[in-house]
Amino acid sequence: MDVANRLRGLRAMVTGGASGIGAAIVRRLAEEGAHVVIFDRNETAAREVAEACGPDVRVAVLDLADFEALDSLIAQTGPFDIAVNNAGIDQHAFFTDTTEADWRRLLLINLEAAFAVTRAVLPAMQKGRFGRIVNIGSEAGRMGSRGGAVYAAAKGGLIAFTKSIALENARYGITANSILPGPIDTPLLREAINGGGEKLLKAMEGATLLRRLGTAEDVAAAVAFVASREAGYVTGETLGVSGGMGIAQA
Template sequence: MGCHDRLRGLSALVTGAGAGIGAGVARRLAAEGVQVTVIDRNPDRCDLLIADYPDQIRAEVLDLTDFSAIRAAVARSGPFDILVNNAGLDQHAFFTRTTEQDWTRLLRINLEAVFAVTHAVLPAMQARRFGRIINVGSEAGRLGSRGGAVYAAAKGGLIAFSKSLALENARFGITVNSVLPGPIDTPLLRKAVVTGGDKLLAAMQSATLLGRLGTPDEVAAAVAFLASREAGYVTGETLGVSGGMGISQG
């Protein structure tokens, strides 16, 4: 089986796919012959993806905090062989400067929406006895994050959720893995750099062994492998795509 045939004919759902890592994942899967449904709340960004791959990508425009809309979208567009839970939301603030509203908003997108999407998609995977679930987290969930305690807690929960689903669903032929990006060159990161300046960018780069930002395409390559038939013996794993950020330099 060639590398361009390992995903052909499968169907995928990718959340938060309008830009950055999610858009990179959607394009990579479509390029490998997957029929991709993307979820994003921005219709213009969805239209750009569809324009690139009109025969491979379709969109569900909705807010991931609306769990009833998620269930309806999955019912319309599913079933799916692959689920990529990518949507996420960050907020830089020391914990004592956050509010209950901040906690609710961050947990709702970064963790509860993952529960809702997965809960809607998983029964059909179980019935078909095949599935690939890839949860896109963050190295913050493994290492912690100064100024991002709630975000890190949600991403740490995502790792535990992925491992628990792997334990529950191996008997159905479903694999569940998480990918943990480090600092990735996305529009969201560039917006943070505008606020934080060159010192912030330098700090992000120096936190990695490779001394640079990653790209959405590099994360997408990892996701594509875990989604493929070739990765059928990989489950319950946590893969850092972070330039060695998770390795101690002491």
């Protein structure tokens, strides 16, 4: 395979593509010649990302909690060869300080929205006998999280969902993989440590083997690989992009 063409001409959608990791994924896929649609509620930021990339990047504005709007926007802008479920929200609080409303919102955006996207994109992928589902989980999904129990549960669920989609769709030439970021320097991380400041940042760096925060581009590079034609023999995998956090020792 010509590596330069591993993504050329493929049609991709990226949820949460207006900021942080999602924006880096959009830029990377577009740089490699994919046509990309950003699905995000932040129209201004999404348009800025799209304009900087050029005409191959378009924007669909929605709240991912609205599955009807999601279905209709996917029907209008699809079909897609690649779906990246990246949008996520976090809440830093001990479990006993969270409410049922908090749980519902965290599960809805971090887990159920990925169900809804996958349901909407799979029929065309199955028909075309090609597809790449890429789910952005978190190391919290396999390690747990002090101050993020429901977030970690949602991300753990996403890992199991990804494997199940891989099992059910291999016969159609569709792969599904999870990418698990560690501490990545994005607006979401800065918001999560709000109040903890420099001390918390240092603790996060110290939790990695490489002793640094990751960049959104670190994550985008891994996504570009599993989303590519080249990765046709990689499915059901769970790849940490976390500076070795999974094996780091205190």
